Amino acid sequence: MSKNARKATDEATKRVQVLAECWLKGHGFERAKVEVYRRMPGRSIRVRVVDRQFSGKLLIDRDRMTQGFLGDVPEEIDQEITLVLLLGPDELKKDLMNAEFDNPTPVRL
Numbered sequence: 001m002s003k004n005a006r007k008a009t010d011e012a013t014k015r016v017q018v019l020a021e022c023w024l025k026g027h028g029f030e031r032a033k034v035e036v037y038r039r040m041p042g043r044s045i046r047v048r049v050v051d052r053q054f055s056g057k058l059l060i061d062r063d064r065m066t067q068g069f070l071g072d073v074p075e076e077i078d079q080e081i082t083l084v085l086l087l088g089p090d091e092l093k094k095d096l097m098n099a100e101f102d103n104p105t106p107v108r109l
Contacts, residue, residue: 005104007037012077013045016070020047023069029053039104044082048101055088062086 017036024032032051039046047070054062066086070078085097092098 004106005042006040007104008040009037012080013038016045016047016073016077016081019072020049020069023072024049024051024066027066027069029066035101038080039082041107043080045077045080046083046085046101047081048085048087048098050087050089050092052088054086055090057088059086 013036017034020034020036021032024030024034029049029051032049035048035050037046038044049066049069053065057065063086070081070084073081083097083101085095085101087095087098
């Protein structure tokens with residue numbers, strides 16, 4: 001049996017978004033667009049950051065560019081983050097994980 005997945009926000013997802021946006025703005029990502037939601041049913045938190053600076057970069061370079069951007073997230077919330085996407089705007093239509101971010105697959109029970 002499959003259950004439709006849905007996106008939800010709560011105090012934890014709002015906190016992750018605020019902390020991520022604050023860090024990114026303070027580190028040269030003034031135009032970054034941050035989206036955070038909780039995939040329901042379940043408890044996993046998903047984060048997507050879209051910025052022109054990620055375009056054409058290797059994943060390892062994107063990771064280095066943003067090292068520590070979720071460092072201020074409390075541990076109990078951090079443990080629930082299961083997906084972090086760092087994408088350029090040009091990658092939104094062709095990235096498969098972005099498709100999953102936009103349209104979470106149903107949960108199989």
